[in-house]
Amino acid sequence: MEKRSALDQAFEQRWKTLLGEWIEFLKFPSISAQPSYDSECSRCAAWLVQWLKGNGFHAWLEPTRSKPLVRAHRDGLPGAPHVLYYGHYDVQPVDPVDAWTTPPFDPVYRNDRLYARGAEDNKGQIWFTLQAMATLIAMGNPMPPIDILLEGEEECGSAGITEWLQAHAGDIRSDILLVTDTNTVPDGRPTLVMGLRGIIHATAVLQGPAYDLHSGVHGGVAPNPATGLARLLTSLHDAQGRIAVEGFHDGILPLSPAEKAETARARFDPEQYRHATGVPPCAGDPDRTPIERAGFLPSIDINGIHAGYSGSGIKTIIPATATVKLTARLAAGQDPDHCLDCLCRHLERQVPKGLTLAITERGIGGKGFRLAPDTPLVQQTLMVLEKLQEGEPARLWEGASIPVVSALQSASGADPVLVGFGDEADRIHAPDESFSREQMRRGFVFAGLWLDAMTRGGQ
Amino acid sequence: MEKRSALDQAFEQRWKTLLGEWIEFLKFPSISAQPSYDSECSRCAAWLVQWLKGNGFHAWLEPTRSKPLVRAHRDGLPGAPHVLYYGHYDVQPVDPVDAWTTPPFDPVYRNDRLYARGAEDNKGQIWFTLQAMATLIAMGNPMPPIDILLEGEEECGSAGITEWLQAHAGDIRSDILLVTDTNTVPDGRPTLVMGLRGIIHATAVLQGPAYDLHSGVHGGVAPNPATGLARLLTSLHDAQGRIAVEGFHDGILPLSPAEKAETARARFDPEQYRHATGVPPCAGDPDRTPIERAGFLPSIDINGIHAGYSGSGIKTIIPATATVKLTARLAAGQDPDHCLDCLCRHLERQVPKGLTLAITERGIGGKGFRLAPDTPLVQQTLMVLEKLQEGEPARLWEGASIPVVSALQSASGADPVLVGFGDEADRIHAPDESFSREQMRRGFVFAGLWLDAMTRGGQ
Incomplete structure (x- = not known):
């Protein structure tokens, strides 16, 4: 408990400085999706390099084909x-800007x-981590060797870092990959993310007639691409x-007894789910629980389907084409290349008679783990979370994907640790995004305790 | 052959007058879909009344809740x-007006x-009929009793006449309903339309989540309305x-032996169909020929289907709703109300679990016959078509619908006769619509011979 109180105390002492610097950091409109903000992204990255240099790190900018990476290194305890x-x-665009109570880049x-x-995503959650590191360094605490990699286009696809990683895997070899970009469970207990699903996508177009046909003349004669x-x-x-896609389930890791026991204990209330989303949790394999289905099994979802007329009244056509956009989430153990092949082959094999299929987009986000x-x-991370004394630490098998995490994991050889203190009230990606002093404090204490535990765990 | 030569001769004598009056008729921009042309529609209708009065008819305008009807009557042989x-x-809009070689309302x-x-649709095809009537009257030919009903909004839904018919069925009781608004078969032989399909429509929305859900968090848990x-x-x-809709086939009239024999003789080349449309004629019941399927069987077609994201790249959502627009073509004997009920009940019964269905539009165009x-x-009409000496008359079971025909048929009690001389080269509804002197001559001779045959057939 000694370290815990020292960190609590340090946070209180540092709060004014931390808040002031956090506000400076948030003032950069580092919107990655909009090219007109490119120079703001670069200015923000340069500011981070200066801050890291001033707080005990060797730091520099690393160019990519798009936004620069912020890199930093500090030797640690052998x-x-x-x-x-x-x-x-980088941050999300701010539209609709009129819906903000105060301007998005004028932190209040x-x-x-x-x-x-960006108050939470990801500048706020970065901030408790870097401030905790700076605090430990200032306190003369022993530290593990640390590399820092902050990218500038997570919100628009991580293309630059993904390409960079292919050529620079050797530069970031490490043992543990720490990411603080996730949420706690709904009841707010400290949460360790135990897995993420992978993701692949495909867009398919079913071509029928050469042009929209009159449905009276041709109905029952010409094959309809929408029906197909x-x-x-x-x-x-x-x-x-x-x-029901042949070969798609290959390689899925079954739940271990420990995972089985853990998910069986997890709380999931179907009525609460229905209340929150408007639907019951009834998709997927009926023999598995919703927690298992989201965290341990793949899913294939239609993200969009479009053909023909959408206005009011009637337009009597057989549309010339029908298009679908699909993504699949992959469980740990599935090979994204293989799954994408299985999916596309399935679509190609099942093309209804008279129509032709074109797969116009296909791609891999990342593997699940x-x-x-x-x-x-x-175990060590859970013990650290326990020390926060905010309820029994939760384990969360996330259904979502952070594709760059699996790319980083492969490139660095490190085992990931994903802990974050976000919650729904933060409204990330939406107007009036925010992050509380309390969340900042929890994150700061966690990061400090965790770094300390890693140092000692490695002794 | 005597009557035939007399009509040929009369056409040649009348051609200059006919052409001059046709041009006058076409100069009215009677576009029914665009309210700014309402007064032009009224002027066109008034001009027709004057012309009919000057050519042997009692004629007047009949108001409806929208465009006026042109009505005319002439007593005939008891x-x-x-x-x-x-x-x-009325005529179609003229867009894209730049694509016309000469201005659409400056006939050349x-x-x-x-x-x-309007050169063909329907002013041209009206014109040979009315000119043939006027010629016979001028020649002192005996004539059947004739009523004329020319509406001003066929191109935008026939709402006015449909309502009017409900209150005035008694005013138009008759034996035969003549319509000259159809085409000849592709090889140009004189053609009698032996049937039209009916039409119903429905729009259905499948509601899922209260808002677009994150497909990573919810994929495999929340039901997807697009998949559903x-x-x-x-x-x-x-x-x-x-x-496969229960009850939908109730009442369909089977093909009579004569129809069976006739359709078996009709020419249909699958390769030509594929060349023209881009698809093989492979929809519908595989045990029936394409001609049977289009003319004698119902079809259900998706005219549009829409859900979620349609742009490039990926958007990882489970869309909140999915919408479909459907029309069904009905064979003779099917009751549109019953079919629409069967279709909607089928959709309601099959709603996938977790989703809700709303049928937001539903309606009936008309019955098939x-x-x-x-x-x-x-037989008499086919004999008249034979007298044109332009190849063996063709019988055509049209897959399309002209809803007002079944409404007129019910209101008047008359048996329909649909003969027209349009063909694809006329480009109706498109820029550079036209109708040839030869088509006008064929129609004129047909109408004259047919009216004469009806008079004699009734003696």
Whole structure:
């Protein structure tokens, strides 16, 4: 508890400085998706380099084909595990800007929350981590060797860092990959993300007639691409909702007994789910729980389907084409290349008669992964979360994907640790994004305790 | 042959007058869909009334809730069948106006064709009929009793006449309904339309989540309305393409032996169809020929299907809703109300779990009908077409619908006769619409011979 109180105290002492610097950091409109903000992204990155240099790191900008990477290094205790910290300094666009109470890049602190674009995602969550590192360094605390990698286009696809990683894997070899870009569970208990799903995508166009045909003259004679697409997409699942694509399930890691026990204990209330989303949790394999389906199984989802007329009244056509946009989430163990092949081959094999299929887009986001529940790293991290004394630490198997995490994991060879203190109230990506002093404090204490534990764990 | 030569001769004598008056008729921009042309529609209708009055008819304007009807009457030979002639004086919009070689309402006669909006549809095809009537009257030919009904909004839904018919069915009781608003078969032989399909429509929305959900967090847990809609629409047909909606086939009139024989003789070349449309004629019941499927069987077609994201790249959502627009073509004997009920009930019964269905639009265009091939009226009309000496008359079971025809048929009690001389080269609804002197001559001779045959047939 000594370290815990020291960190609590340090946070209180540092708060004014931390808040002032956080506001400076948030004032950069580092919107990565909009090229007119490119120079603001570069200015923000340069500011981070200066800050890191002033706080005990060797730091520099690393160009990519798009936004620069912020890189930093600090040697640490020999024998301690090498930590790679990843985050992103870019932010989402601010539209609709009229819906903001105060301007998105003019941070305002009210009711113990700081309001600004990026206040949480990911500048706020970066900030407690870097401030905790700076505090430990200033306190003369022993530290593990640390590399820092902050990218500038996570919000628009991470293209630059992904390409950079292919050529520079050797530069970031490390033991542990720390990411603080996630949420706690809904009841707010400290949360360790135990896995993320992978993601692949495809866009398919079913071509029928050379032009929209008159449905009276041709109805019942010409094949209809919209009807054909409905049949094609129906074939992706069986009548119970299980994926029916041959070979797609290859390699899926089954739940270990520990995972099985853990998910069985997790709370999931179908009525609460329905209340929150408007639908019951009834998709996917009916023999598995919703927590298992989201965290441990793949899913194939239609993100969009379009053909023909959408206005009011009637337009009597057989549309010339029908298009679908699909993504699939992949469980740990599935090979994205293989899954994308299986999916595309399935679509090609099932093309309804008279129509032709073109797959116009296809791509891989990243692999899924799961942490083994009983590794020393997981156990140590859970012990740190326990020390926050904010309820029993939760383990969360995330259904979502952070594709760059699996790319970083492959490139660095490190085991990931994903802990974040975001929650729904922060409204990330939306107007009036914010992050509270309390969340900042929790993150700061966690990061400090965790770095300390890693140092000692490696001794 | 005496009557035939007399009509040929009369056409040549009358041609200059006919052409001059046709041009006057075409100069009215009677575009019904665009309210700014309402007064032009009224002026056109008034001009027709004057012309009919000057050519042997009692004629007047009849108001409806929108465009006025042109009505005319002439007593005829007692005992001869009472003929009701229907046509429409309104025309399609002219966009894209830049694509016209000469202005659409400044008719130009070149290479034996008259170019203008409405040159064929329906002003040209009205014109040979009315001119033939006027010629016979001027020649002192005995005539059947004739009523004329020319509406002004066929191109935008026939709402006015449809409402008017409900209150005035008694005013137009007659024996035969003549319509000259159709085409000849592709090889140009004189053609009698033996049937039209009916039409119903529905728009259905499948509601899922309260808002677009993150497909990573919710994929495999939340039901996806686009996936659900694909399954729902697939259930409308069996694996071979036959309609699988319970009760939908009730009442369909089977092909009579004469119809069976006639359609078996009709020419249909699958390769030519594929060349023209881009698809093989492979939809519908595989045990029936394409001609049977389009003319004698119903079809259910998706005219549009829309859900979620349609742009480039990926958007990882489970869309909140999915929408489909459907029309069904109905065979003769099917009750549109019953079919629409069956279709909607089918959709409601098959709603995938977790989703809700709303049918947001539903409506009935009109019933289908077929003429018995061996009635005296059909035989007489075919004999008249034979007298044109332009190849063996063709019988055409149209897959399309002209909803007002079934409404007129019910209101008047008359048997329909649909003969027209349009063909694809006329480019109706498109820029540079035209109708040739030769088509006008054929129509004029047909109308004269047919009216004469009806008079004699009724004696």
